[in-house]
Amino acid sequence: MNIVVCIKRVPMTQEVDLEIDADGRGVNREPLAYVINDWDNYAVEEAVLLKEELGGDVTAITIGGEEDEEILRRAMAMGADRSIRIDPGDRVMDSYVVSRVLAEVIKGIEYDLVLTGVQADDDNCGLVGIMLAEHLGLAHAAVVTGFTADGNQATIKIELEGGINEVSKIRLPSLLSIQTGINEPRYVSVIGIKKAKKKDLEVIELGDLPLSDEDLSPRTIIEEVYLPPETEGAQIIEGDPSKVADEIIRILTEKGVNV
Amino acid sequence: MSKMGDIFVIVEHRKGEIRSITFEMLYKAGEICKALNHKLTAVLLAGKGQPFASDISKWADTVLVFEDDRFMDFDSDTYKEVINRLILQQSPFITLIGHTSWGMDLAPALSVRAGYPVATDCVDIIVEGGRPKAIRQTYGGKAFSRVSFRESPGYLITVRPGAFIPPDGAADRQANVVMMDIPSDLGPAKRDFVEFVDTAAGEVDISQAEFLVSIGRGVGEKENIDAIKDLADKMGGTLSCSRPIVDMNWLPKYHQVGTSGKSVRPKIYLALGISGAFQHVAGISGAQTVIAVNKDKKAPIFRVADYGVVDDLFSIADALKEKIKG
Numbered sequence: 089m090n091i092v093v094c095i096k097r098v099p100m101t102q103e104v105d106l107e108i109d110a111d112g113r114g115v116n117r118e119p120l121a122y123v124i125n126d127w128d129n130y131a132v133e134e135a136v137l138l139k140e141e142l143g144g145d146v147t148a149i150t151i152g153g154e155e156d157e158e159i160l161r162r163a164m165a166m167g168a169d170r171s172i173r174i175d176p177g178d179r180v181m182d183s184y185v186v187s188r189v190l191a192e193v194i195k196g197i198e199y200d201l202v203l204t205g206v207q208a209d210d211d212n213c214g215l216v217g218i219m220l221a222e223h224l225g226l227a228h229a230a231v232v233t234g235f236t237a238d239g240n241q242a243t244i245k246i247e248l249e250g251g252i253n254e255v256s257k258i259r260l261p262s263l264l265s266i267q268t269g270i271n272e273p274r275y276v277s278v279i280g281i282k283k284a285k286k287k288d289l290e291v292i293e294l295g296d297l298p299l300s301d302e303d304l305s306p307r308t309i310i311e312e313v314y315l316p317p318e319t320e321g322a323q324i325i326e327g328d329p330s331k332v333a334d335e336i337i338r339i340l341t342e343k344g345v346n347v
Numbered sequence: 348m349s350k351m352g353d354i355f356v357i358v359e360h361r362k363g364e365i366r367s368i369t370f371e372m373l374y375k376a377g378e379i380c381k382a383l384n385h386k387l388t389a390v391l392l393a394g395k396g397q398p399f400a401s402d403i404s405k406w407a408d409t410v411l412v413f414e415d416d417r418f419m420d421f422d423s424d425t426y427k428e429v430i431n432r433l434i435l436q437q438s439p440f441i442t443l444i445g446h447t448s449w450g451m452d453l454a455p456a457l458s459v460r461a462g463y464p465v466a467t468d469c470v471d472i473i474v475e476g477g478r479p480k481a482i483r484q485t486y487g488g489k490a491f492s493r494v495s496f497r498e499s500p501g502y503l504i505t506v507r508p509g510a511f512i513p514p515d516g517a518a519d520r521q522a523n524v525v526m527m528d529i530p531s532d533l534g535p536a537k538r539d540f541v542e543f544v545d546t547a548a549g550e551v552d553i554s555q556a557e558f559l560v561s562i563g564r565g566v567g568e569k570e571n572i573d574a575i576k577d578l579a580d581k582m583g584g585t586l587s588c589s590r591p592i593v594d595m596n597w598l599p600k601y602h603q604v605g606t607s608g609k610s611v612r613p614k615i616y617l618a619l620g621i622s623g624a625f626q627h628v629a630g631i632s633g634a635q636t637v638i639a640v641n642k643d644k645k646a647p648i649f650r651v652a653d654y655g656v657v658d659d660l661f662s663i664a665d666a667l668k669e670k671i672k673g
C-alpha cells in the first residue's frame with residue numbers, strides 16, 4: 089500500500105495572548121511556537137502502521153517554508169520513506185489553492201491512499217482533504233477513525249456525532265481525512281529526527297508546477313481577523329485557591345449540589 | 348427556471364430522523380430570506396417512504412425531494428452528484444450545509460465540483476452588496492475572522508451546529524413539495540454503507556449526572572487523573588473529560604463530553620483545563636451552571652462559563668479537597 093500523507097505545521101496558541109497583526113487580517117505568528125498539526129500526526133502514524141502491516145511506502149508532503157521541513161523530518165523519523173516540500177513563495181493561498189497545488193504534485197506519485205488531517209488547528213477549516221479528493225477524482229470520507237484494507241477496497245469507520253460511528257466499505261484509491269484517536273502516535277526522539285535528515289527531502293518551487301493564475305487564485309478572502317470582545321462571558325472568581333474553593337462550594341450548594 | 352436569489356438548505360437526516368442542524372439552518376436561511384426578500388428552498392435526498400418532507404414543509408417555500416433508496420443513508424458520492432447538478436441548474440445564491448461529519452465530507456467536494464466558493468463552520472452570515480460574508484472562528488475559538496468570497500454564481504456555507512437555535516414559532520412558511528426526477532445516469536457508489544455502531548455506551552452514563560468534574564488536556568499527564576478522580580469521588584461528582592483525554596486512552600470513551608461524545612445536562616459542570624473548542628462546549632449547552640478553571644484567561648471556555656477561575660487546576664483541586672475534608 090503506497091500512501092501519501094499531507095501535513096501542516098501550525099502554531100500552538102493555548103496559554104498565549106494572540107495579537108492581531110498590523111494589516112488586521114491575521115494573528116502575529118512571530119512569538120508562537122510551532123508543532124505538527126495534531127490531526128496530521130495521527131495521519132502520519134496511520135500511514136506508517138499500514139506500511140508496516142502491508143508493505144509499500146509513505147510520502148509526506150507539506151506546502152510551506154523552509155522552517156516547515158521540521159515536520160517532514162519528524163514524519164520521516166516516524167517511518168515515512170521520503171518527503172516533499174512545496175515552497176509557496178509569497179503567494180497567499182486559501183484551502184482551495186492549497187488543495188489544487190497538492191493535487192498537482194500528488195498526481196505524479198503512485199499511491200493507493202491519500203491521508204490528511206480532519207482539520208488544521210490554526211484555520212479550523214476542514215477543507216483541504218476533501219477538496220483534494222475531488223481534484224484527484226477519488227472516493228473520499230471525512231473524520232475517519234478506523235481503516236482495514238481488504239484487496240482493492242477497505243473497511244473504514246467514519247465518526248458521526250454523539251458517539252455513533254458509521255462502518256462503510258470504500259474503493260481504493262481513496263482519500264481519507266483522519267480523526268484524532270485512530271491510533272497512538274509513536275514517540276519521536278531527537279536522535280530519530282537527526283537520523284531522518286539523511287532521508288530524501290525534495291523541494292518543489294511553486295513556479296515549476298504547471299498551474300495557471302486561475303488555479304492559484306483564492307476563492308475566499310479573509311477581510312478581517314479580530315479577537316472576541318473581553319466584556320462578555322464568565323464572572324471571574326478572584327482570590328487565592330482557598331478563597332476560590334470556598335466560593336465554588338458556595339455555588340455548588342446554592343445550585344443544589346451537596347458536597 | 349433560474350431561481351437566482353434563492354437560498355438552499357441541504358436537509359440532513361440520520362436513522363430516520365431529521366437532525367436539528369437542519370432546522371437551525373432553515374431558521375437562519377429564513378431570516379436572511381425575510382431581510383432580502385429571497386425564497387427558501389429545502390433540498391431533501393431520502394429513501395422511499397421516508398416522511399421527511401412533511402416535517403419541514405412549514406420551514407421553507409419549496410421542498411425539492413429526491414426520493415430513491417440509494418439516498419436512504421448519506422453517501423458523499425451520490426449526494427454530491429445530485430446536488431451539484433441541481434445547483435448548476437438553479438444557481439441558488441447561497442447553499443447552506445451543516446458543519447457536521449456529513450457536511451465535512453460533502454461541502455468541500457461539492458465546492459470544487461460546482462466551482463462555488465465555500466466557507467466552513469460559520470457562526471454568522473452577513474449579506475452585503477449582493478454577496479455573503481461569513482463569520483467563523485479560528486485557533487479553537489480564540490480569534491474570529493470575517494471571510495468574503497470571490498464573485499461566483501453562488502456560494503456554499505457550512506453552518507456550525509448550535510449557532511442558530513430557532514425560537515418557537517420560527518416555522519411560519521408553507522412549502523410547495525416538488526418531487527424531482529432522479530438522474531438516470533448516476534454512477535455506481537464508491538462507498539457502501541455497512542452499519543452504525545455506538546462507541547460511547549459504557550459503565551457510567553455521564554448524561555444523567557447532576558455534578559460533573561471534567562478534565563481536559565490541561566491535566567497534563569495520565570498519572571494526574573487519579574487526583575482529580577479522587578476529588579470527584581470526595582465531592583460526590585462524576586468524572587468526565589474532553590476528547591484528547593479519550594484519544595490518548597487515558598479514559599474510556601463513555602467519559603467524553605461533546606459533539607462526538609455525549610451531551611450532558613448537570614446542575615454543575617466543573618471544567619478543569621479545558622480550552623472550550625465548539626465541539627466540546629456543544630455538549631454542555633444543557634448544563635445549568637458552568638464553572639471553568641483554566642490558566643489562560645483568554646481561553647474560549649470563559650465565554651460560555653458562568654463562573655471562571657484563572658489559575659492552575661491542581662491548586663484549585665487541592666484547595667477543594669482540603670475544604671471537603673475539613
Ligand SMILES: Cc1cc2nc3c(=O)[nH]c(=O)nc-3n(C[C@H](O)[C@H](O)[C@H](O)COP(=O)(O)OP(=O)(O)OC[C@H]3O[C@@H](n4cnc5c(N)ncnc54)[C@H](O)[C@@H]3O)c2cc1C
Nearest residue numbers: 563564565589590605606607608620621622626627642660
Ligand atoms: C469532528 C470533531 C469532533 C470533535 N469532537 C469533540 C468532542 O466530542 N469533545 C471534545 O472535547 N472535543 C472534540 N473535538 C476536539 C476539539 O476540537 C478540541 O481539540 C478539544 O476539545 C480540545 O480539548 P481540550 O480543551 O482538553 O485541550 P486543549 O484545547 O489543548 O486545551 C487545554 C487547556 O488547558 C489549559 N491548561 C493547561 N494546563 C493547565 C493547568 N495546569 N491548569 C489549568 N488549565 C490548564 C490550557 O490553557 C488550555 O486552555 C472534536 C474535533 C473534531 C474535528
Ligand SMILES: Nc1ncnc2c1ncn2[C@@H]1O[C@H](COP(=O)(O)O)[C@@H](O)[C@H]1O
Nearest residue numbers: 094095151204205207208213214215216
Ligand atoms: N499547507 C499544507 N500542506 C500540506 N497539507 C495541508 C496544508 N494545509 C492543510 N493541509 C492538510 O489538510 C488538512 C485540513 O486542513 P484545513 O482544511 O486547513 O483545515 C490538514 O490536516 C492537512 O492534512
